[in-house]
Amino acid sequence: MSHDYSFGIEEEFFVVGAETKAVQRRMPSGFFDELKERLGDSVSVEMLQSQLEIATRPTTGTGSALDQLKGLRRAVADVAAEHGLGVIASGTHPTATWDGVRATRANRYDGVMNDLKMLGERNMVCGLHVHVELPDPDERVDVMRRMVPYIPHFIALSTSSPFWGAKQTGLMGYRLAAYDELPRTGLPEMFEDSATYERYLDAMVEARAITDSSYVWWAIRPSRQLPTLELRAPDSCTRIEDTVAIAALYRALVRFLVRNRHHNKDVGTVDRAIADENKWRAQRYGIHGSFVDLAQRRAVAVRDAVDGLVHLVAEDAEALGCLDALLHVRTIAEAGTSADVQLAVFQEAQHRTGKRNEALDAVKTWLANATLQ
Numbered sequence: 001m002s003h004d005y006s007f008g009i010e011e012e013f014f015v016v017g018a019e020t021k022a023v024q025r026r027m028p029s030g031f032f033d034e035l036k037e038r039l040g041d042s043v044s045v046e047m048l049q050s051q052l053e054i055a056t057r058p059t060t061g062t063g064s065a066l067d068q069l070k071g072l073r074r075a076v077a078d079v080a081a082e083h084g085l086g087v088i089a090s091g092t093h094p095t096a097t098w099d100g101v102r103a104t105r106a107n108r109y110d111g112v113m114n115d116l117k118m119l120g121e122r123n124m125v126c127g128l129h130v131h132v133e134l135p136d137p138d139e140r141v142d143v144m145r146r147m148v149p150y151i152p153h154f155i156a157l158s159t160s161s162p163f164w165g166a167k168q169t170g171l172m173g174y175r176l177a178a179y180d181e182l183p184r185t186g187l188p189e190m191f192e193d194s195a196t197y198e199r200y201l202d203a204m205v206e207a208r209a210i211t212d213s214s215y216v217w218w219a220i221r222p223s224r225q226l227p228t229l230e231l232r233a234p235d236s237c238t239r240i241e242d243t244v245a246i247a248a249l250y251r252a253l254v255r256f257l258v259r260n261r262h263h264n265k266d267v268g269t270v271d272r273a274i275a276d277e278n279k280w281r282a283q284r285y286g287i288h289g290s291f292v293d294l295a296q297r298r299a300v301a302v303r304d305a306v307d308g309l310v311h312l313v314a315e316d317a318e319a320l321g322c323l324d325a326l327l328h329v330r331t332i333a334e335a336g337t338s339a340d341v342q343l344a345v346f347q348e349a350q351h352r353t354g355k356r357n358e359a360l361d362a363v364k365t366w367l368a369n370a371t372l373q
Contacts, residue, residue, distance in 0.1 A: 012126035015359030021364035091235030133230035146264035152278035158234030160338035172286030238338035245328035252317035328373030
């Protein structure tokens with residue numbers, strides 16, 4: 001990787017029965033072997049057997065990222081279909097329950113499940129991760145700290161988890177409510193520089209609280225294996241165009257913060273506390289809510305906050321060749337996220353049939369179809 005803000009995208013999916021669209025709790029023999037044979041390192045297992053992850057190669061083009069994601073989603077779906085399976089991209093599965101889930105057998109996951117106990121079993125959630133190249137470790141920690149006030153924007157734009165255990169949660173993005181049960185999640189701490197961040201990691205590793213930095217699961221973190229800063233806050237996006245738009249926004253914002261080193265330079269504990277409130281508001285209301293604006297000391301509509309962020313990074317997006325992709329976030333903010341569509345499908349089907357289970361089935365069908373569009 002050269003320092004050209006190349007980026008990569010990781011998407012987590014639920015593996016479901018082709019007909020029922022219910023979560024598959026145990027994978028058929030040979031399924032993952034065939035996936036690996038066809039896709040290599042572009043596909044990997046997750047902590048629970050009912051999930052998998054795809055990853056693009058590093059690229060500097062949003063068109064390339066879009067093509068890769070389409071190809072990977074379709075290839076996974078083709079292999080899945082041969083085993084009577086399908087895939088769904090969403091932060092939570094509308095009807096899945098966590099009881100009876102099976103962990104993936106691997107040394108790492110065995111250790112994590114032993115440590116987390118029930119919290120690991122309840123981790124029936126899927127996220128979107130975006131890596132942007134930043135070779136300098138000092139730069140990664142500095143940008144991570146100054147990025148904190150913008151994390152809620154990415155959450156609001158990606159909400160795809162309004163259901164949990166066949167119930168409407170009342171939240172547009174329930175995933176993080178479940179995920180944040182785990183330790184070392186949520187917003188990162190406000191490390192002054194990479195030295196303080198490394199001091200934290202060294203203490204945690206030497207005390208055997210964690211094996212390495214990959215066990216730190218914050219909403220944004222420096223990657224352990226790659227020279228990147230990794231965004232982890234968003235729900236898995238059902239629609240590929242939403243995924244690419246969020247990646248473009250994040251990439252442009254990283255470049256903006258690198259070029260404008262005084263922007264959010266004095267971000268501190270109050271800013272983090274406000275960002276934590278806005279994170280909750282993004283989970284609860286998605287694009288329909290408002291954020292607390294610390295500078296203006298008033299509420300700002302999420303749509304206006306998103307529009308302001310687009311204006312802020314437009315020059316960087318244009319320089320990176322991803323302005324068209326980034327502008328799609330305005331469409332998300334106006335037309336709605338996956339969560340909005342899921343709720344609309346549910347309400348229409350329930351009104352039409354009078355049956356809750358059929359309405360939930362309609363949501364699952366929409367998710368499965370939209371994942372591959």
